[in-house]
Amino acid sequence: MIALPEFRPFRVLGKTPLTERSFALFLVPDDGAPIAPFRAGQWAMLRLRNPDGTPWGQAAFSFVTAPSAVMTSLEFGIKRAGEFTRRLDALQVGDVLDLRGPYGVFTPKEEEKELICFSGGIGVTPFVCMAREIAAGGLARTMTLMTSNGGEYSAPYLHELRNLAAATPALRLVETFSSTAPEGWTGERGRIDAAMLARQFPSFTDSEIMACGSADFLGGVMAALEQRGVSADRVVREKFF
């Protein structure tokens, strides 16, 4: 019999700002039971309650905590975009919500290949989880993560990723800024396109390719990859809303 995830109560341990429009939410189990094991790239369903305890609504968020580093809390990176995330942001320390998971198969699979990942904005969260897991020694992969953000200050987890990449030989970070690059920036600028891919990736032959972001972002990445000879069925995509 397959055990399906059930909703469990989790308590808000804290929140920290990531950017002007996004924040990290930290949750701990409120039922005394341990956190269920998950893999980097998976996600959980968070369900908010009405004041009377009945469910108000639910939405899916990727785990950001590295699976092998989970002790007592879970981290989710959340962009404020709509009523659900506004209510999430309004939660106070000690408030309780419900969590069900893990779910999903947006996880690295082809162990022998280099992992090449593309993220747009808050779509970076599953890759932060993978990068942390590689840095923690829980995922034996070589990973190149190409992030696309409007600017440095609207880029969730960017500083952490820079630090992880600097300290972890198996991690390479490529950044592009579509509207405002940092002062003195000599790296990539603009949206990801075929010329940028040609500069940054000599080949996609022996690689496992994943992409996460908005529909618009994914459309651009897929078009650029196609121009570089990568067929769509080789790119595992997760669309963030």
Place this chain on the structure above:
Amino acid sequence: MKLRLRVDQDLCIGAASCVTIAPESFVMNAENKAEVLDHGAAQGGPSYERIIEIAPEELDTIILAAQACPTLAVIVEDIETGEQLYPPV
């Protein structure tokens, strides 16, 4: 019995619970959405909807797969009676 098995691609967010429970009936594609299989086969190409003939004892697994979806994206209909078996209407 004949079923119309459908995955609402707008609702599907890649939980893959259906694939875990009924791998003969569902498979994930590169867009991280579930497609429908007919006993492990994708005759005619990938599809989010198929009419499949099943033995009565196969129904429980398919219904369980549909129930496991956290967004109710799997719709199961009995073609012969016209009844939507899941989600309940």
